[in-house]
Amino acid sequence: MKIELVTTLKRQATKILADLHSSKEPVLITEHGKPSAYLLDVEDYEQMQKRMCILEGIARGEKAVFQGQVYAESEAEEKMSKWLR
Incomplete structure (x- = not known):
């Protein structure tokens, strides 16, 4: 550096x-x-921000799992089908 x-x-x-x-x-x-x-560099900064968003999403997901906030497979498929239309 x-x-x-x-x-x-x-x-x-x-x-x-x-x-x-x-x-x-x-x-x-x-x-x-x-x-x-x-x-x-702008590209490096933007890439770093994208990585941080991904890591924060993973951390939120892990926290939800530990707190028991999960969906059954059928519920997950139903929710995902609405997003993927």
Whole structure:
């Protein structure tokens, strides 16, 4: 991972963004020696968001199973048939 100072970002934003797009490597921006933000390529960010949605859905499903909130196969088929029309 690349690390840049916020002052460098201010002065060389175009170059840093060009490097980011070509390398696809995230850039950690620091302020006063401490991490402040990450710069990510748009495609990488969107893919990360999709992964998070999938993981959150799996976690909700696991929680429902543990709480006994499940459907019989016939009920599930009925509900799914409405969605798949």
